[in-house]
Amino acid sequence: MYPFLEALVAALILIGAFFLLVGALGLARLPDMMRRLHGPTKATTLGIGALLIASMVYFAAVRGSFSIHELLITLFLFLTAPVSAHMLAKAHILRARAERDRLPATGTATGWATLDSGHPKGE
Amino acid sequence: MIAAAIAIAGGAICLAIALTLYRLAVGPDATDRVLALDTLVIETIALIVLGGIAYGTAMYFEAALLFAMVGFVTTVAFCKFLLRGNVIE
Numbered sequence: 462m463y464p465f466l467e468a469l470v471a472a473l474i475l476i477g478a479f480f481l482l483v484g485a486l487g488l489a490r491l492p493d494m495m496r497r498l499h500g501p502t503k504a505t506t507l508g509i510g511a512l513l514i515a516s517m518v519y520f521a522a523v524r525g526s527f528s529i530h531e532l533l534i535t536l537f538l539f540l541t542a543p544v545s546a547h548m549l550a551k552a553h554i555l556r557a558r559a560e561r562d563r564l565p566a567t568g569t570a571t572g573w574a575t576l577d578s579g580h581p582k583g584e
Numbered sequence: 585m586i587a588a589a590i591a592i593a594g595g596a597i598c599l600a601i602a603l604t605l606y607r608l609a610v611g612p613d614a615t616d617r618v619l620a621l622d623t624l625v626i627e628t629i630a631l632i633v634l635g636g637i638a639y640g641t642a643m644y645f646e647a648a649l650l651f652a653m654v655g656f657v658t659t660v661a662f663c664k665f666l667l668r669g670n671v672i673e
Contacts (some may be wrong), residue, residue, distance in 0.1 A: 471589035474637070481630055488607050488623055494615055497607075501623040504600070509626060512593075512633050519586070519629030519637050530645040534629070534652055541656040545622055548663035553615040555667055564605030575667070 468523045473515035474557060494553050495560070505542045506579035510535055551575045590638050597634065601627050618662045625655030 480503050487500020513531040521527050554560055554575050564573060606629060608620035630647045636644035662673050 478596040552666040
């Protein structure tokens, strides 16, 4: 294995671990839910992304075979992270009464989708 | 060089898991706890991928892919339950 590739894999592993740690630190330290929501997204995109690129480079250099599995995981995580973050934000808006009062007006006839769904509350 | 990087990264990810478990235990609302569980899944995937590099086997990627899928479905199910009081209506 070339020293250059070895250094690249080591650097990518360290970058990935650093961003995972930053994401968890943001989750533990930020003051409210909406701000906490954006900490772990760094861990999802940059942290896991760098680690998976590291493993792709490593296995391509060691075995000489290019593997597509890591790209599958990256693609799946990139597709699902916004969906789960959106669902969490909707659940938070529905549950936190203090948050509802701070929402700006939508400017249209219909209100916020989470609160104005046409179903009675607590159904 | 890679072995040292893996050791440091393993320590950092374990620290991240400890911080996430703190939020899971403290989290004032249920949504904080669901977010902490979602982050735990991400960190577990990172540990699995790191283990794959450390042991030099490509077998762990199926496990990581399964974790990614099950984690997403879990988060959506929890949010659905918090939003509607029911998972499948």
